[in-house]
Amino acid sequence: MSTPETEPTAAPAPKSMDAIMALCKRRGFIYQASDIYGGINGFWDYGPLGAQLKKNLREAWWQDMIMNPAWGRKGPNGERVKCVPVETCIIQNPKVWEASGHLAGFADPMRKCPGCGHFVRADQYWDTIAQWSEWFTSLLQEFEPTMVDTKYPRIDSERLLRWAKGKGKRQAPNLAIVKNPEVTLSFLATRINGQPDAPPDLQEFVRYIGTEQLHATGLQEPCPRCGAPLATPAPFKLMFESYAGLTQTEDNKVYLRPETAQGIFVQFKNVTDSTRVKVPFGIGNTGKSFRNEITPRNLTFRSREFEQAELEFFCHPSESQDWYAFWRDFRMEWWKSIGLAGDNLILREHAKDELSHYSVGTSDVEYRFPFTAPGFGELEGIAHRGNYDLTQHQKHSGVKLEYNDTTRGELLPNGSRRGERYLPHCIEPAAGLDRGCLALICEGYTKDETRPSPEFLKLHPRIAPIKAAVFPLMDKDGLPEVAEKLYDELFAKFGRLGFIETDAKQSIGKRYARMDEAGCPFCFTIDQDTLTNQTVTMRDRDTGTQERMAIDQVSTFLASKLG
Ligand code: GAP
DSSP states (O other): OOOOOOOOOOOOOOOOHHHHHHHHHHTTSEEETTGGGTOOTTOEEEOHHHHHHHHHHHHHHHIIIIISGGGGOBOTTSSBOOEEEOOOOSBOOHHHHHHHTHHHHOEEEEEEOTTTOOEEEGGGHHHHHHHHHHHHHHHHHHHOTTTOOSSSOOOOHHHHHHHHHTHHHHHOTTSHHHHSHHHHHHHHIIIIITOSSSOOOHHHHHHHHHHHHHHHTTSOOBOTTTOOBOOOOEEEEOSOEEEOSSSOSGGGEEEBOSOSHHHHHHTHHHHHHHSOOOSSEEEEEEEEEEOOOSSOBTTTTBOSEEEEEEEEEEEOGGGHHHHHHHHHHHHHHHHIIIIIOSTTEEEEEOOGGGSOTTOSEEEEEEEOOTTTTTSOEEEEEEEEEETHHHHHHHHHHOOOOOEEETTSSOBOTTSOBOOEEEOOEEEEEEEEHHHHHHHHHHHHEEEOTTSSSSEEEOOOTTTOSEEEEEEESSSSTTHHHHHHHHHHHHHHHHTTTSEEEEOOSSOHHHHHHHHHHHTOOEEEEEOHHHHHHOEEEEEETTTOOEEEEEGGGHHHHHHHHHO
């Protein structure tokens, strides 16, 4: 099996996440949930354009993974790939989560600060310390803007001492620099100010403070927020809990699913009993999943409520490696086909020590988000799960989940097969639709000051929420009527795929700019010439170029582009 891992090339300057977030809100892609109440951490809503973008992504997945899996290709067994859908509940019998291992194991190690009550993820402690550097620097700068130069940090001992003995006592009473300012400052002064030729960077500066803090707290790691020594790690459960029924007792406790996959495994038997599917085949499931993430961040990238699109592909154990390679390669191709092609997308095969104990292989499709650059963030995982899940559910439910494969087993004198009973192995391409949308928005976001629309979104026409716009050049001379007729035609043909817009207000440049920001790939303009020669102007969002085409060719042109 070859490893098609792509070597990441030199990263271009990351795009501004602030600008992307501003565009998302301004144009109605993504809003904070409960925005008018100040939002709620880890929850996001989609506005009109975002909701349609996500629907288009979900439908592209549904079409290419379930209705016409892998674009009609043949699998490693030489036959067309077959898949069927299910739609399973968010709340399941709690025994499902016991069997899957989520109840016992789906937890992150957390450390609580006894000083301020802040929680820190134990395995992200040193990342948190990097954030601490920002907090600490801003704290100092708020008090005395010139005290710390963030580019070449220098300590002005006298001022810092004044801060430590005054405001610092209130703001961060547990910091070593506040508790024991003279000793800490002399340490910092020699280590930082003593190197005039090679001033340390901010990370180094903070590491010094962190080191000194460790001494001050008796070699225990300090809270990144207030400096008190953190408690030892304890597991923090990631599943949201609720109660089903009248009494809120342990007996009625239920969980919001943390993944859609388990709904598939527990319906495996019903699907094989009630349909004519035969192994190898896949079952797809899309829907909301919930994880009480400790540090939700980066817009929808890590949220507490998110949508997954998962396929469990069941196959004979002897074919599982080939199917793993098949899905891994197809999923990478698929993300490229909807606009994530280029250096920002890689396929990363997990090292042996990263794999779960039951997995023989996992690859991640990763995207270089502006906030992960120059690194990458996971978009989708493709895992070879062996028969772990079916084994667990068979054991915990007591129901036989073995598949009787009549194409295998001993050949009988009458030419048929005796059949082989086995628990199929499973290949799981598990994608996140919110991360998918975010990657498409980040990839599409383009800044070009030379254009009348300096910010625009290069969304693939298949995914773009607005498919086309029809504009009369002027709101008079019969042009709106012709535009209306073309709009009606396009709406009838393509309205089920996304918005078709029309607008007669403002200058044509402003109307193009609005469509560019919304990611609309094509605008068609009706002008005086249309009345005489039945042609319109087609303006291309990405190049800004315009070409004339016959008005009766517009829908054929659009159909060829929308894929
Ligand atoms: N059934 C396997 C499974 O759930 P996962 O890697 O935990 O695997 C699959 O999740 C995908 O779901 C991820 O690649 C990611 O795109 C998305 N995802 C997971 N946690 C998420 C979160 N907190 N916020 C947004 N998306 C998330």
